[in-house]
Amino acid sequence: MKGTLAQLRSYERSVQLLMVNQFTINLGFYMLMPYLAAHLSGTLGLAGWLVGLVLGVRNFSQQGMFLVGGTLADRFGYKPLIVTGCVLRTAGFATLGLVDSLPALLAASAATGLAGALFNPAVRAYLAADAGERRLEAFALFNVFYQAGILLGPLVGMVLTGVDFRITCLVAAGIFAVLSIVQIRALPARRGDGARGGTDGVGVGRREGVLSQWRQILTNRPFLLFSTAMIGSYVLSFQVYLALPLEVKRLGGEGRPGTAAVAMLFAVSGLSTILWQTKVTAWCKARLTAGRALARGLLTMGLAFVPVLAAGALPVPQDGPGRWALAALPPALAALLLALGTMIAYPFEMDTIVRLSGNRLVATHYGLYNTICGIGITLGNLLTGAALDTSRTAGLPALPWLVLALLGLACSTALYGLHRTGRLSATASPAPVPG
Numbered sequence: 130m131k132g133t134l135a136q137l138r139s140y141e142r143s144v145q146l147l148m149v150n151q152f153t154i155n156l157g158f159y160m161l162m163p164y165l166a167a168h169l170s171g172t173l174g175l176a177g178w179l180v181g182l183v184l185g186v187r188n189f190s191q192q193g194m195f196l197v198g199g200t201l202a203d204r205f206g207y208k209p210l211i212v213t214g215c216v217l218r219t220a221g222f223a224t225l226g227l228v229d230s231l232p233a234l235l236a237a238s239a240a241t242g243l244a245g246a247l248f249n250p251a252v253r254a255y256l257a258a259d260a261g262e263r264r265l266e267a268f269a270l271f272n273v274f275y276q277a278g279i280l281l282g283p284l285v286g287m288v289l290t291g292v293d294f295r296i297t298c299l300v301a302a303g304i305f306a307v308l309s310i311v312q313i314r315a316l317p318a319r320r321g322d323g324a325r326g327g328t329d330g331v332g333v334g335r336r337e338g339v340l341s342q343w344r345q346i347l348t349n350r351p352f353l354l355f356s357t358a359m360i361g362s363y364v365l366s367f368q369v370y371l372a373l374p375l376e377v378k379r380l381g382g383e384g385r386p387g388t389a390a391v392a393m394l395f396a397v398s399g400l401s402t403i404l405w406q407t408k409v410t411a412w413c414k415a416r417l418t419a420g421r422a423l424a425r426g427l428l429t430m431g432l433a434f435v436p437v438l439a440a441g442a443l444p445v446p447q448d449g450p451g452r453w454a455l456a457a458l459p460p461a462l463a464a465l466l467l468a469l470g471t472m473i474a475y476p477f478e479m480d481t482i483v484r485l486s487g488n489r490l491v492a493t494h495y496g497l498y499n500t501i502c503g504i505g506i507t508l509g510n511l512l513t514g515a516a517l518d519t520s521r522t523a524g525l526p527a528l529p530w531l532v533l534a535l536l537g538l539a540c541s542t543a544l545y546g547l548h549r550t551g552r553l554s555a556t557a558s559p560a561p562v563p564g
Contacts, residue, residue, distance in 0.1 A: 155277075217240050250495040269407050
């Protein structure tokens with residue numbers, strides 16, 4: 130921890146503030162969101178499909194607006210979008226705790242999603258700009274603070290929700306309100322170079338139209354190929370929240386042992402990142418090119434499902450410590466390997482997006498990248514859930530784990546192919562498209 134803090138202090142104030150901001154953003158978000166569904170269905174008595182609608186509106190408004198958020202950040206500066214996103218989330222979280230009508234809940238859910246679409250691309254683009262040549266290390270440290278918020282948030286939320294979920298909402302809203310004020314006062318204004326296009330012939334910058342900028346990005350073939358290949362990393366890492374907990378519950382049951390085993394998944398994933406991320410990045414930077422690191426990260430994530438696949442061939446004890454161990458240990462090892470694969474790939478992934486953008490319209494590239502990966506996660510989770518149900522019905526419980534492992538291998542191969550053909554080394558943005 131001392132090393133992490135010392136590394137944090139080595140960056141300028143804006144980078145330090147962005148790190149702390151991300152920890153606080155995730156703290157406030159994850160202290161509320163894991164318990165929202167239970168509040169909607171239990172306290173408010175909404176039907177299951179309405180609960181799904183409220184949660185789906187948040188996800189759709191965030192994934193669907195990432196490109197818009199990134200574009201606005203490039204045009205108007207990073208700070209206004211970060212502050213606006215935090216203010217929106219303040220209002221959204223407070224509303225979720227104070228209202229019980231469906232229209233108000235939907236509006237609040239949409240506001241919280243839009244908030245993420247506004248500040249996420251802006252934060253990453255700001256960090257990439259101010260970290261300079263230390264961008265790779267900065268993104269590694271950023272992931273440490275990111276995961277720390279994810280790890281601590283549900284624990285704080287559990288304590289507050291034990292008193293009243295409305296208190297959780299108001300505390301989370303208060304966190305974002307304080308964060309908004311701090312950023313207004315302390316975060317320096319920062320603009321990328323995406324607000325300007327070419328020149329008007331006398332050296333004066335002229336502003337490009339949004340559609341022209343989007344067409345430029347959509348003709349950036351290496352960036353689109355990279356974004357598509359990286360979808361698998363998000364589908365695989367999300368299984369810590371989907372397939373692995375379901376497998377634990379299937380073997381360990383719904384009681385305290387099963388709940389403890391699921392909690393262990395999240396603890397293993399978060400703590401390993403906090404402890405090892407910067408060390409893993411330093412090791413990879415010294416020995417691997419970006420393309421090789423990305424390929425190895427995805428390969429590691431695919432191999433993460435081998436322990437669960439192998440455990441499926443073992444006889445399942447009827448009860449006792451043996452059954453709990455079979456339910457807990459292979460998924461926990463899978464979670465650890467998924468975290469390791471993410472640690473290897475994530476800093477290089479964020480850095481590669483900047484390089485493929487030609488360091489221009491960086492926030493817009495991050496926005497489109499998030500949208501592409503978000504669509505991939507949605508489709509991947511639907512297919513994974515369907516595969517889990519179908520495989521059990523057909524008596525082939527190993528099939529989903531085999532498919533997930535092959536997905537990691539396929540994405541790793543694709544990334545290595547992009548690296549070998551030089552597509553991950555592009556440093557120039559595509560030429561402007563007339564429009």
